Amino acid sequence: MRNYGAKAINLIPFLFEPMTKPHKNSHPDWSVLLQRIKDELESLSESDREWIKARLAVIEATQIALDELFCKAGGAESCAGCDGTCCGCGQHHITLTNLLAYLLEGEDPPAPDFSRTCPYLGEMGCRLPVARRPYNCITFFCEILDDRLDPAERKRLRTLDHQLRSQYLIVAERYPVATLRGLWIGLERSGEGQLLRSTDKDVLE
Ligand code: SF4
Ligand code: SF4
Numbered sequence: 119m120r121n122y123g124a125k126a127i128n129l130i131p132f133l134f135e136p137m138t139k140p141h142k143n144s145h146p147d148w149s150v151l152l153q154r155i156k157d158e159l160e161s162l163s164e165s166d167r168e169w170i171k172a173r174l175a176v177i178e179a180t181q182i183a184l185d186e187l188f189c190k191a192g193g194a195e196s197c198a199g200c201d202g203t204c205c206g207c208g209q210h211h212i213t214l215t216n217l218l219a220y221l222l223e224g225e226d227p228p229a230p231d232f233s234r235t236c237p238y239l240g241e242m243g244c245r246l247p248v249a250r251r252p253y254n255c256i257t258f259f260c261e262i263l264d265d266r267l268d269p270a271e272r273k274r275l276r277t278l279d280h281q282l283r284s285q286y287l288i289v290a291e292r293y294p295v296a297t298l299r300g301l302w303i304g305l306e307r308s309g310e311g312q313l314l315r316s317t318d319k320d321v322l323e
Pocket of ligand 2: 204205206211212236237238239240243244245246251252255
């Protein structure tokens with residue numbers, strides 16, 4: 119879901135990986151977490167920062183292309199009125215990679231609102247811009263939208279999905295806290311350890 123629409127909808131996840139594991143730390147101190155990531159970014163080498171930026175540039179371009187397909191399928195209209203139906207299970211979707219897209223540009227991501235079904239759900243839909251939206255959200259086309267794609271568009275959707283997933287996974291290979299299972303699960307795994315500890319891998323294994 120991007121920005122709202124549609125009434126009762128039979129949700130059929132397409133290329134969608136729900137994350138059902140509840141996280142223990144559902145209300146982290148957001149400002150402390152942000153500062154922790156900023157501090158680690160500060161001490162990252164220039165080459166590591168450039169490596170992440172290069173991955174983020176591909177992610178951004180791919181997500182914009184996916185959103186063009188979404189708009190072609192009438193997503194903007196259909197989502198108006200759906201009132202966040204498919205965002206009800208989005209609690210765990212944001213990843214460290216999505217936060218880095220803000221922080222590497224010197225911007226702060228919006229603070230999560232844990233009173234919502236997804237902490238990034240606002241009154242007008244998602245508060246995250248297309249280029250910085252989580253992988254699971256940007257690749258999700260509900261049944262209504264999927265039915266409006268022709269075979270060539272559906273094939274393009276699969277190609278873009280594969281390309282995008284690969285980029286997120288490459289980042290997660292190098293920085294495991296950036297797991298596609300979501301930020302909160304990544305944080306649980308890292309404990310008090312370094313969030314941006316690099317494995318030095320830059321390919322999928
Ligand atoms: S993607 Fe489908 S289910 Fe989600 S808000 Fe849009 S129309 Fe509704
Ligand atoms: S981040 Fe949340 S509000 Fe935004 S599209 Fe994903 S589930 Fe919906």
